[in-house]
Amino acid sequence: MNFFKAQDHARQSTTKLVVLFSLAVLSLIILTNLLAMFAFGFVNTEQLTAASTQRQFDWETFLLIGSAVFVTILFGSFYKILSLGGSGAKVAEMMDAELIIDGTKDIHKQTVLNVVEEMAIASGIPVPPVYLLHEDSINAFAAGNSPSNAVIGVTRGTIEKLSRDELQGVIAHEFSHILNGDMRLNIKLIGILHGILLLGIIGYYLLRFGGSSRNSKDNGGIVALALGLVVIGYGGTFFGNIIKAAVNRQREFLADASAVQFTRNPDGIAGALKRIGADAVGSTLQNPNSVEISHALFSEGIQRSFINLFATHPPLEKRIRSIEPNWDGKFEYKPIIEEPIKEASHSQSQRAEKTGPLIAGASLLNSGAFVDRIGQLNASQIEYAQQILNQLPTEIKQAAHNPFSVRALIYFLVLDTDSDMRRQQLQYLESAADEGVYGETVKLVNEFPDLSVEHRLPLLDISLSTLRQLSKQQYRLFKNNLNALVAMDSKIQLFEWTLQKILFHHLDAVFGQTIKQESKPLNLIQTQNACAVILSLLVYSGKQVGMSHEAIFAAAKEKLGDLNIELLPATEISLTKVNDSLDQLAKLTPLKKPLLLKACAKIIVADQQISATEIEMFRAIADLIDCPMPPLVV
Amino acid sequence: MSKFNVVMEAYPDLKANQNMMQLSEELISTENKVSFARQAFNDQVMEYNTYKQSFPPVALASMFGHAQDASLLAFEDSAEIQAAPKVSF
Numbered sequence: 001m002n003f004f005k006a007q008d009h010a011r012q013s014t015t016k017l018v019v020l021f022s023l024a025v026l027s028l029i030i031l032t033n034l035l036a037m038f039a040f041g042f043v044n045t046e047q048l049t050a051a052s053t054q055r056q057f058d059w060e061t062f063l064l065i066g067s068a069v070f071v072t073i074l075f076g077s078f079y080k081i082l083s084l085g086g087s088g089a090k091v092a093e094m095m096d097a098e099l100i101i102d103g104t105k106d107i108h109k110q111t112v113l114n115v116v117e118e119m120a121i122a123s124g125i126p127v128p129p130v131y132l133l134h135e136d137s138i139n140a141f142a143a144g145n146s147p148s149n150a151v152i153g154v155t156r157g158t159i160e161k162l163s164r165d166e167l168q169g170v171i172a173h174e175f176s177h178i179l180n181g182d183m184r185l186n187i188k189l190i191g192i193l194h195g196i197l198l199l200g201i202i203g204y205y206l207l208r209f210g211g212s213s214r215n216s217k218d219n220g221g222i223v224a225l226a227l228g229l230v231v232i233g234y235g236g237t238f239f240g241n242i243i244k245a246a247v248n249r250q251r252e253f254l255a256d257a258s259a260v261q262f263t264r265n266p267d268g269i270a271g272a273l274k275r276i277g278a279d280a281v282g283s284t285l286q287n288p289n290s291v292e293i294s295h296a297l298f299s300e301g302i303q304r305s306f307i308n309l310f311a312t313h314p315p316l317e318k319r320i321r322s323i324e325p326n327w328d329g330k331f332e333y334k335p336i337i338e339e340p341i342k343e344a345s346h347s348q349s350q351r352a353e354k355t356g357p358l359i360a361g362a363s364l365l366n367s368g369a370f371v372d373r374i375g376q377l378n379a380s381q382i383e384y385a386q387q388i389l390n391q392l393p394t395e396i397k398q399a400a401h402n403p404f405s406v407r408a409l410i411y412f413l414v415l416d417t418d419s420d421m422r423r424q425q426l427q428y429l430e431s432a433a434d435e436g437v438y439g440e441t442v443k444l445v446n447e448f449p450d451l452s453v454e455h456r457l458p459l460l461d462i463s464l465s466t467l468r469q470l471s472k473q474q475y476r477l478f479k480n481n482l483n484a485l486v487a488m489d490s491k492i493q494l495f496e497w498t499l500q501k502i503l504f505h506h507l508d509a510v511f512g513q514t515i516k517q518e519s520k521p522l523n524l525i526q527t528q529n530a531c532a533v534i535l536s537l538l539v540y541s542g543k544q545v546g547m548s549h550e551a552i553f554a555a556a557k558e559k560l561g562d563l564n565i566e567l568l569p570a571t572e573i574s575l576t577k578v579n580d581s582l583d584q585l586a587k588l589t590p591l592k593k594p595l596l597l598k599a600c601a602k603i604i605v606a607d608q609q610i611s612a613t614e615i616e617m618f619r620a621i622a623d624l625i626d627c628p629m630p631p632l633v634v
Numbered sequence: 635m636s637k638f639n640v641v642m643e644a645y646p647d648l649k650a651n652q653n654m655m656q657l658s659e660e661l662i663s664t665e666n667k668v669s670f671a672r673q674a675f676n677d678q679v680m681e682y683n684t685y686k687q688s689f690p691p692v693a694l695a696s697m698f699g700h701a702q703d704a705s706l707l708a709f710e711d712s713a714e715i716q717a718a719p720k721v722s723f
Contacts, residue, residue, distance in 0.1 A: 107655050114663035122670035124678065164662065264673065 003261040006322065010254030014185075017247045021189065024243060025073070028196060028236045032069045033062055035232065039225035072202065073195030080194035084187050084292075088128070088144025088151030091296075094289050095141075097131035097153050108159040115164070115171050116152055122262040123175045128152050138162065138276050139283040140298040142174040145187060150178045161279065162272055169259050169269030170298055176258030177296065182251045186295045189247060193240045200233015241310055248295045248312040256319055270324045273299070277316050277331035388458050393448060399440070400462040403469040407433070407478050408440030410463060410503070413456060414485050414496050415445065421489050428488065432481050434474070456495065457619060460502060467503070468510050475511050479504065492575060494541065494613060498620040501582065505624055521589035524560055524596075530581035531596060532565035534621060537578055538603045540570050542614045552606040559599040582624045593627050672707050679704040 092099075100109050113130055120127040125147040133139075135155040144150035152174050159167065177183060206226035259269045276283050276299050283299035290301040295312045304311055313319075320327050389397070399405040411429060415422050426445070429438050470478065482503070486496045524531065535556050539549050553567040588596065600621060604614045642649050642658065649655075683703045686695045695701065 107652070107659065110656070111659055111663075114659065114666075118663065118666045118670050121667055122674050124674050168666075261677070262670075262673075 003257040006257035007254055007261070010250050010257060013250040014247055014254070017243060017250065018185075021192075021240065021243045021247070024236070024240060025192060025196065028199075028232055029066055029069050029073070032199060032229070032232055033065045035228035036065045036069075036225060037061065039221045039228060069199065072198055073192065076195030076198030077188075077191035081187055081191035084190060087149040088142070088183075089149070091141075091143035091293060092131040092151050092153055094292070095131075095133060095153060095287055096289075097133050100130045100132050111164060112154055112159045112167060112171070115168050119168065119171045119175045119262060122172070123179050125150075125175070125179060128178070130154065132156060132159075133285070133287070135285055135287070137281040137283050137285060138170075138272070138279060138299070139285055139301060140170050140174050141293055141296040142177040143183060143293065143296055144178070145181075145184045147178055150183075155285070157279075157281070162275060165263075165265060165268040166272040166275065167268075168263050169265070169272050172259035172262040173255045173269060173298055175262065176255040177251070180251070180254060180258065182255065183296060185251070186244075186248070189240075189244045193237055193244060196236040196240060197233055199229050200237060203227070203229025203231075203233055245310045245312055249314045252313050252319070253322060256323060260323060266323045270320055270327070273316055273320050273323075274331055277320075385458070388455060392455060392459065396444075396448065396459070397462075399444065400459060401466055403466050404436060405440045406463045406466040407437045407470075407474075408444055409459070410467075410478075410482065410499070411437070411441045411485060412444040412448075413459070414482065414499060415441075416489050418489070425485050425488055428484060429481065432477075432484065434477070456499075457616060460499060464503070464506055467507055472511055475507065479507075494617060497575070498616060501579070502620060502623055519587055522584070522587050523589055524563055524592050527584050527588055528563045528565050530584040531560060531563065531599075532568055533573060533577055533581040534585065534596075535565075535599060535603060536568040536570075537573050538600055538614075538617065538621075539567065540573070541617055542604065542607065542611065546608075547606055552603055555606060556599040556602040559602055560595055582621070586625045588625065593625055596625070597622055597627060676706050679706050 100113055102113055104110055104113075109132070116130050117127050128142075128144070128147075128150040129152075131151055131153040133153055133155040136157045137155055138157045138161055140152065140154045140158055142150060142152050152171065154170070158170060162170065203226045206222060207230060256269060260266045263269070283297070283301060284303055285297070285301040290297070294301050297313070299316070300311065300313045317329070396409065399409045411425075411433070415425055422445070426438075426442065429441060433441075467475075467478075482500065486492060486500060535553060539553050539556075550567055557563065557565060585593075585596065597618075600618055604610055604618055638661070642654070649658075685691055686700060686703065691700075
């Protein structure tokens with residue numbers, strides 16, 4: 001589209017129409033004059049043909065009446081212009097629009113503000129404020145008689161249903177209205193028409209209230225005058241509105257062409273027009289005040305019949321064709337909104353209601369799906385977490401958040417079930433730990449005899465953040481005590497080991513007790529021994545029913561590709577070995593870690609029965625190689 | 635920018651993230667503003683030059699110090715832009 005040529009054409013058409021309009025007004029004035037003269041009997045019909053009528057038909061009277069009519073029209077115009085003109089903010093308030101503030105969190109609102117700014121730069125006028133109309137239809141308006149007091153309004157439908165390019169096209173169209181002075185022109189036209197209307201109104205009132213107590217000759221005259229004024233006034237307004245609508249339509253073509261000039265992208269505005277055509281509500285505004293600004297809208301705001309003389313906008317098809325001559329005439333609705341992250345399905349959240357042990361359905365685990373949960377969160381997991389939090393006793397939760405009592409809580413968690421052992425451990429604590437902490441531990445022991453399995457790891461997660469608040473010295477003491485407590489019964493249980501590993505893995509880093517080695521990430525081949533150790537550990541830790549250990553190990557090994565590893569005999573898996581293996585595996589390259597975890601998962605699901613212990617072990621391993629896994633929800 | 639877009643397209647979940655959307659909106663907006671500013675300048679230059687050719691400015695312009703035409707913004711790779719793209723099979 002050659003937009004400069006199109007703009008020229010539109011401007012020329014406007015000039016022609018405005019000239020036509022002025023001629024119309026002039027002829028109305030003349031008509032009114034003649035009417036007035038006729039009405040007051042200045043010109044007798046019989047005397048029209050006679051030459052002696054010249055006496056009556058003198059220019060003075062003509063000019064007098066002419067100026068009277070002119071002043072009336074002017075008066076009416078000014079009144080209307082003053083009420084309509086001024087700042088665009090008044091128009092926005094009339095339409096119940098809400099000002100959009102910069103820096104808003106709503107992405108759509110921020111986008112429209114950015115687009116308005118861009119268009120202001122492109123067209124060289126100051127950035128106008130943007131108002132939001134609460135309507136579903138796609139429409140926009142520009143108000144205000146000069147660029148300095150202009151405003152732009154958009155509907156909610158516009159900012160939500162249009163793509164960025166299309167929105168740019170709409171805004172550019174509105175900007176061209178501001179820039180080309182369309183509002184000023186419209187206000188002048190409306191004003192003049194109102195002036196003509198004033199004649200009609202005067203005539204109407206004359207008709208009703210005039211001609212009561214006068215002599216019959218004048219009476220007839222006044223009635224005739226009144227009638228004539230009504231015809232001229234309302235008739236003039238009627239035809240004037242038709243011309244004004246024609247002017248509006250030309251300005252709309254001009255605005256479309258200017259929009260293409262500003263955006264240099266005809267697809268934007270063409271796309272917006274097509275979307276309006278395809279949309280159910282289109283561009284119809286519900287607000288009754290929209291009639292007042294119908295000329296300022298982007299597209300027709302009122303539902304009109306197909307061809308209407310008073311339409312302020314050209315038909316959609318014509319507009320699209322002038323931008324895109326090759327358009328195929330179809331309004332297709334294309335969705336542009338990307339699908340957001342899929343919410344958890346309803347049935348999944350229903351299943352989260354169950355609070356039993358973490359026994360997973362084999363199908364879910366067979367696909368290794370829960371390995372994909374690492375680092376991700378969805379609604380059902382959050383609900384499950386909330387449930388766990390609700391089930392924890394309040395004192396325990398409070399203890400976890402207090403740096404003082406959190407140590408007591410951790411000591412409490414590692415206390416042995418055997419009462420003799422427990423007494424020994426408590427004795428040790430009495431001497432070694434901070435005084436208050438010992439008291440707290442005793443309290444916890446007395447109040448909460450046991451804690452269910454699925455609560456332990458979440459409690460640990462909470463406690464970790466509180467433990468970071470300890471001082472270095474306190475932490476060192478805490479670590480020593482914990483190690484002593486665990487070692488006291490001279491056999492390490494899975495949970496104790498898990499707890500120690502997780503706690504120190506995170507906290508050592510915080511308290512600077514590890515030397516951070518920036519080593520190159522290792523691949524599976526380099527860590528194959530470590531993998532063998534961990535996989536073997538997992539194989540032996542579960543009560544594998546129905547399948548031999550070797551078979552399970554082989555199945556898991558498949559997941560790792562071809563590594564030359566074998567199931568280690570149970571005796572070879574020592575604690576130090578496991579610790580070292582985990583340290584090494586933490587250095588595995590991130591892309592290989594899922595493979596390892598999938599192999600571990602394969603071991604767990606191999607016997608189709610998953611116990612809470614296995615899951616805890618798996619979670620611990622995942623955590624220790626820096627792949628945090630959320631609690632398993634089924 | 636194009637490389638950024640390509641990388642972002644590869645991660646649909648990341649693309650839908652609120653912060654990511656705001657970031658890409660900021661980037662798009664900034665790029666647009668720069669290009670629109672250049673475009674506006676060039677449009678104004680064209681209008682100025684055209685106006686100077688109309689009557690009466692064509693006669694009077696040099697008298698008032700507007701003898702020379704304004705020049706459009708130059709790009710670093712103007713030569714490449716002017717040249718037609720080569721297509722080979």
